[in-house]
Amino acid sequence: MASTGLFWALMGASFAGLFAGMGSALGVGKAGQAAAGVVTEDPSKFSKVLILQLLPGTQGIYGLLIAFITLSQIGVLGGGASDMSLAKGLLYFAACLPIAFVGLVSGNEQGKAAVSAIGLASKKPDQFGKSMIFPAMVETYAILALLISILAVFGVAGINI
Amino acid sequence: MSVVPMKRVQIVGLKRDRKAVLEQIQRMGVVEIESSLGEDAFFTAQDTAGAKSIFQKNCTLAEQALAILDEHAPEDKGMLASLEGRKTLTVAEYEEKVRGRDTAVTHAKQIVALQKEYAEKLADLPKLEAQKISLEPWMKYDLPLDFEGTKTSKVFVGTVQGDCSLTALYEALGDVAADAEIIGQTPQQTYLSVICGKKDAQAVAEALHKLNFAKPPASSMNPAKAIQDIEQKMEGRRKEVDDLKAKIASHADQREELQFARDYFTMRADKYEVIGGLGQSKNTFIIDGYVPVTKAEKLETSLTDRYTISVELTDPGEDEDVPVALKNNGFSAPVESVVGSYSLPGKGEIDPTFLVSLFYYFLFGMMLGDAGYGLVIALATGFCLLKFKNMEEGMRKTLTLFCFCGISTAIWGLIFGSFFGDTVTVVSGTFFGKEVSVKPLWFAPLDNPMRMLGYCFLIGLIHLFVGLGVKLYQLLKAGKVLDAIYDVVFWYMLVGGCVVYLLSMSMITEMLAIEWLVPANVANIAGIVAGIGAVGIILTGGRESKNWGKRILKGLYAFYGITSYLSDVLSYSRLLALGLATSVIASVFNKMGSMGGKNIFGVIMFILVFLVGQILNLLINLLGAYVHTNRLQFVEFFGKFYEGGGREFRPFTENTKYFKIKEDI
Numbered sequence: 001m002a003s004t005g006l007f008w009a010l011m012g013a014s015f016a017g018l019f020a021g022m023g024s025a026l027g028v029g030k031a032g033q034a035a036a037g038v039v040t041e042d043p044s045k046f047s048k049v050l051i052l053q054l055l056p057g058t059q060g061i062y063g064l065l066i067a068f069i070t071l072s073q074i075g076v077l078g079g080g081a082s083d084m085s086l087a088k089g090l091l092y093f094a095a096c097l098p099i100a101f102v103g104l105v106s107g108n109e110q111g112k113a114a115v116s117a118i119g120l121a122s123k124k125p126d127q128f129g130k131s132m133i134f135p136a137m138v139e140t141y142a143i144l145a146l147l148i149s150i151l152a153v154f155g156v157a158g159i160n161i
Numbered sequence: 162m163s164v165v166p167m168k169r170v171q172i173v174g175l176k177r178d179r180k181a182v183l184e185q186i187q188r189m190g191v192v193e194i195e196s197s198l199g200e201d202a203f204f205t206a207q208d209t210a211g212a213k214s215i216f217q218k219n220c221t222l223a224e225q226a227l228a229i230l231d232e233h234a235p236e237d238k239g240m241l242a243s244l245e246g247r248k249t250l251t252v253a254e255y256e257e258k259v260r261g262r263d264t265a266v267t268h269a270k271q272i273v274a275l276q277k278e279y280a281e282k283l284a285d286l287p288k289l290e291a292q293k294i295s296l297e298p299w300m301k302y303d304l305p306l307d308f309e310g311t312k313t314s315k316v317f318v319g320t321v322q323g324d325c326s327l328t329a330l331y332e333a334l335g336d337v338a339a340d341a342e343i344i345g346q347t348p349q350q351t352y353l354s355v356i357c358g359k360k361d362a363q364a365v366a367e368a369l370h371k372l373n374f375a376k377p378p379a380s381s382m383n384p385a386k387a388i389q390d391i392e393q394k395m396e397g398r399r400k401e402v403d404d405l406k407a408k409i410a411s412h413a414d415q416r417e418e419l420q421f422a423r424d425y426f427t428m429r430a431d432k433y434e435v436i437g438g439l440g441q442s443k444n445t446f447i448i449d450g451y452v453p454v455t456k457a458e459k460l461e462t463s464l465t466d467r468y469t470i471s472v473e474l475t476d477p478g479e480d481e482d483v484p485v486a487l488k489n490n491g492f493s494a495p496v497e498s499v500v501g502s503y504s505l506p507g508k509g510e511i512d513p514t515f516l517v518s519l520f521y522y523f524l525f526g527m528m529l530g531d532a533g534y535g536l537v538i539a540l541a542t543g544f545c546l547l548k549f550k551n552m553e554e555g556m557r558k559t560l561t562l563f564c565f566c567g568i569s570t571a572i573w574g575l576i577f578g579s580f581f582g583d584t585v586t587v588v589s590g591t592f593f594g595k596e597v598s599v600k601p602l603w604f605a606p607l608d609n610p611m612r613m614l615g616y617c618f619l620i621g622l623i624h625l626f627v628g629l630g631v632k633l634y635q636l637l638k639a640g641k642v643l644d645a646i647y648d649v650v651f652w653y654m655l656v657g658g659c660v661v662y663l664l665s666m667s668m669i670t671e672m673l674a675i676e677w678l679v680p681a682n683v684a685n686i687a688g689i690v691a692g693i694g695a696v697g698i699i700l701t702g703g704r705e706s707k708n709w710g711k712r713i714l715k716g717l718y719a720f721y722g723i724t725s726y727l728s729d730v731l732s733y734s735r736l737l738a739l740g741l742a743t744s745v746i747a748s749v750f751n752k753m754g755s756m757g758g759k760n761i762f763g764v765i766m767f768i769l770v771f772l773v774g775q776i777l778n779l780l781i782n783l784l785g786a787y788v789h790t791n792r793l794q795f796v797e798f799f800g801k802f803y804e805g806g807g808r809e810f811r812p813f814t815e816n817t818k819y820f821k822i823k824e825d826i
Contacts, residue, residue: 061781065742068749077752103167129502129791136792144736150741152609 005089006074007079012089012096015113019100020063020142023107027056031114038122043156045121048128052118059107062146066099066111066153073157087161095113095152102145110138164512165453165486168811169477170460171197172448174470178320179446182468183432186448188822189455189463190814193484196438197449202448203809204440213433219266220426226269226412229276234413244560246551247821253821255727258421265422268415285398292378293391297347298352299377299384306380306387315362317355321372325351334368352377352589361541392586420819428815435813451477451484451810486540493518495562498555503795504805509639513631517794520624521562524793526569527620528629528739528786530606532599533581534779535571539564566786576603577740582747591755592764606740613737615673622660625726626792628801629653635802637681647704651697656726695720729797730816735789743782750774 025051035049068077070092117131170192175184186192202706250258265766276293299306302318310316321330330353331342339357346352357365364376380387408672440447452460452474459473485505487497489512496518529535546557574580578601589597606613628648636645663669665684670677679687703715754770759764799805815822 010385051784054781057789058781058785060740061746064749065745069745072752129499130795132788133792133795136788137796139789140732140735140792143738144731146742147614147734147738150738151614154610 002081003089004100005084005138008075008086008089009070009074009084009092010076012093013067013074013076015093015100016063016070016103017067018063018095020103020107021060023104024057024060024063025107027059027107027109027111027114028053030108030111031056031118034115034118038118042103042122045125048121048125049118052114052121052131052135055114055117055132055139056107056110058139058143059110060105062099062142063103066096066146066149069150069153070096073153085161088159089154091156091159091161092153094147097149098145098152099142099149102142106138106142106145110135110142113138127130163488164506164807165488165810167454167477167483167486168454168457168474169452169481170448170450170452171455171475172450172464172470173445173473173474174448174464174468176441176446178468178470179436182448182464182470183435185464185467187428187432187462187813187815189460190812191460192448192452192813193811194438194448194450194813197440198438204442205439206438208355209433209437213430215436216426216430216433217533219269220423220430222266222273223423223426226272226419227416227423229272229409230413230416230419234410236416236723241545241549244545244552244556246549246553246556247817247819249551250820250822252775252822255820256645258418259425261418262422262425265415265418268412269422272409272412275409276406279402279409282398282405284426286395286402287395289356289391289395289398293355293395294722295378296349296380296384296388296391298350300345300388302344302352302354302384304354305383306377309355310359313359315357315359316817317357317365317369317374318353318377319369320350320352320375320377321348321369324348325353325372325631330355330372333372334365336370337364339365362445367770417819424815424817424820431813431816438613447582450813453486453810454473456679457764461538464813480686481597482808487512487514489514489518491561492565495558495565496521498558498562499791499794501809502791503799503803505807505809507804507806510805510807511631511635511804513799516627516631517798518596520627520798521790521794522565522569523785524584524620524736525566525569525786525790527671527736528789529566529743529782530573530577531580531581531743532574533584533775534743534782535567535569535574537779538567538783539571540567542567570786575599575601575603576629577744578605579744579747581771582744582751582778584747584751584771587748587751588767591767592759594616594759603728605744606737609674610737610741611672611673613740614734617733617736618673618730620736621730621797624798625729626657626802628798628803632802647697647701651694651701652726654690654694655690655698656690656694658687658694659723661687663693669675698722729800732793732797735793739782739785739789743778744783746778746782750778 031053032052035053038049039046071077074084074092113135120131121128174184176238191285198204200680249790258314273306304316304318308318310709324346325343327341327343330343334341334355337357339355341355342352344352355369357683407728413789431475452570457474461474464470464472484674487505490498493515496514499521500512500514500517526535542560545565546552546560552560578599580599583598586596586598604612629652633645633649636642636649661679662684664675665681665687667678699713699716701716702719703712706712706715750770751774754767754774757766
């Protein structure tokens with residue numbers, strides 16, 4: 001009977017895609033409501049608020065990225081998935097957790113910041129440059145989590161257990 | 162390179178020249194005018210609110226008319242029309258067009274009136290439609306709906322609630338002699354008529370009342386005829402609406418004239434706004450304002466040559482709030498808008514644009530880091546820049562910014578060996594059976610992320626130290642040598658010393674994949690330097706407090722600021738993360754595309770997935786690189802030295818939308 005290692009590794013990839021994607025969906029959704037409100041009043045601000053709406057969308061991309069790297073490392077994607085020890089599978093799982101959870105929370109919170117930034121940009125269009133920075137602050141933590149997940153997934157590949 | 166020095170200018174002229182002088186200043190667009198009204202009783206303001214509001218009204222009228230024309234006769238514009246810029250008029254052409262301004266206003270009024278009629282007629286249609294719908298269930302009834310009966314009979318027409326059958330109706334009527342008829346039925350309502358003798362009318366009315374009898378829609382015709390009538394009316398309305406639409410569209414050739422009127426009246430309104438703020442005596446007027454030093458002489462000569470006028474230029478006083486304009490070379494000027502969107506340099510600050518631009522292109526390119534994407538951006542923006550010579554200044558700067566960023570991205574892509582991700586490898590491997598890859602000039606971050614991370618930190622450190630260096634320069638320029646030592650040199654010593662010391666630890670160097678180690682004696686010296694810096698910061702960080710106890714506590718707090726250096730440097734890890742994101746997502750799409758295998762079907766699939774995927778990836782990462790480059794500049798870099806708070810130089814100029822007038826002097 002094969003060990004459940006591969007299952008855990010796949011679970012890690014799914015977590016990364018799942019939770020980070022959920023975070024972005026929440027964030028982009030909130031920001032989208034605010035953006036649509038602004039465009040009802042002033043359609044010319046469409047491109048500006050669209051950019052702000054998209055800012056919380058990156059977490060989902062980061063999640064996808066980690067999921068993809070993991071899938072190709074373990075051979076589920078591109079063929080050649082071989083049996084894997086339980087320990088290694090769990091390591092992959094652990095490596096995926098940072099982006100999964102930080103992605104979920106930061107995506108949602110960045111969405112809230114984006115909502116306010118959309119309000120700012122609609123009232124003071126000349127402050128658009130600054131309004132982008134506030135949501136981007138939140139994203140820093142998603143980037144840090146992404147970095148840890150990337151380094152960990154690559155690191156795990158090299159461990160021989 | 163710098164903040165443009167400003168001169169204060171005071172122009173005193175004769176009132177009869179006022180219009181011409183102001184128009185000339187407006188056309189030159191180099192003077193920011195401020196109100197010259199003082200406490201002085203001799204020079205008073207002229208009330209221009211009335212005149213201004215007339216101009217504004219005309220301007221709004223023209224704008225409305227233009228919007229209406231756009232609705233009914235949209236202009237045939239290309240996708241890139243917004244890049245074309247305003248049309249240029251010579252002064253002679255301008256004078257020619259000014260003569261047509263009143264006809265333009267008349268035309269605008271006509272268009273607006275037509276639109277009003279159009280809207281009213283259009284609003285009639287749904288009303289008629291609703292009437293028609295309410296009559297439709299009565300189609301089968303062949304008497305007028307308001308027919309109440311003859312001398313001896315009484316007719317009830319109307320609806321009762323619910324699905325009521327004929328038997329149920331007769332039952333409800335009881336034994337009264339009446340003839341009931343169901344005209345139509347829906348699950349909610351039953352349409353019926355009841356005829357009875359006049360003497361039974363009361364009883365029938367009561368019976369019907371119990372069934373919630375309601376009257377039919379008011380109409381004095383029989384329903385079929387009424388519906389036909391309404392249809393005819395609607396037909397007529399539709400024709401009228403179409404006619405009006407065509408009539409409005411026939412004004413399309415007046416578009417240019419309306420555009421001119423819009424610009425002309427805006428300019429007039431602006432001028433009257435300015436006049437309202439001017440100090441005026443019986444025969445003279447005063448204009449106060451600021452003019453860039455470089456333009457001052459030209460302003461002076463062009464005014465004194467033509468008019469009896471005094472132009473006095475002085476240096477602004479120490480505590481004056483002088484407006485700020487930036488002047489940079491072609492390489493850095495595009496970044497001015499980035500600096501401006503943070504804040505313009507305040508008093509005593511240098512223009513950071515040049516330094517910002519160096520790092521901007523560098524960091525942006527690194528974050529996107531793909532030769533293919535870089536080429537796409539550079540070529541697209543370059544094409545627009547070359548094609549549309551007459552582009553507005555702001556748009557030109559933005560496109561130039563992205564063009565330079567694109568070039569930098571392409572260079573970094575070559576350094577990292579990334580061309581649309583791993584497209585070359587995938588295509589050659591999948592379709593030609595032999596893997597060829599783009600050799601990176603340096604190394605691919607994906608192969609050795611830790612090494613890249615080390616370089617990211619190094620770049621961050623350089624960026625931060627340059628920022629500190631600017632602070633040093635500013636303090637030294639202001640003659641605050643001690644402050645420079647306390648606030649900058651000590652930090653250089655502390656942070657620099659710490660970094661060198663850390664590099665002597667094998668744990669750190671192994672982690673960052675650095676092959677060499679700082680020797681122990683150098684590390685010790687570094688440690689001592691860092692120690693001196695730390696002590697210096699603790700002793701001087703709270704130097705504004707006289708009390709030594711308080712001072713040391715504040716100093717310790719300042720020393721705690723070392724953690725912010727740590728987080729600032731770590732923040733540059735985004736260079737690696739975003740760079741990896743670009744290349745990995747690109748390879749995700751390539752992999753998905755190549756799943757079709759080596760056949761004609763696979764090639765088509767690859768091309769489709771490649772196009773959609775790469776465009777998506779480019780857009781997402783372009784946004785990411787833009788936002789995060791800004792962040793590194795605004796938060797990490799500016800945090801070290803820049804406060805801003807300068808007021809933008811807003812010259813009195815032609816604030817037009819469609820035309821610009823070429824001053825031929």
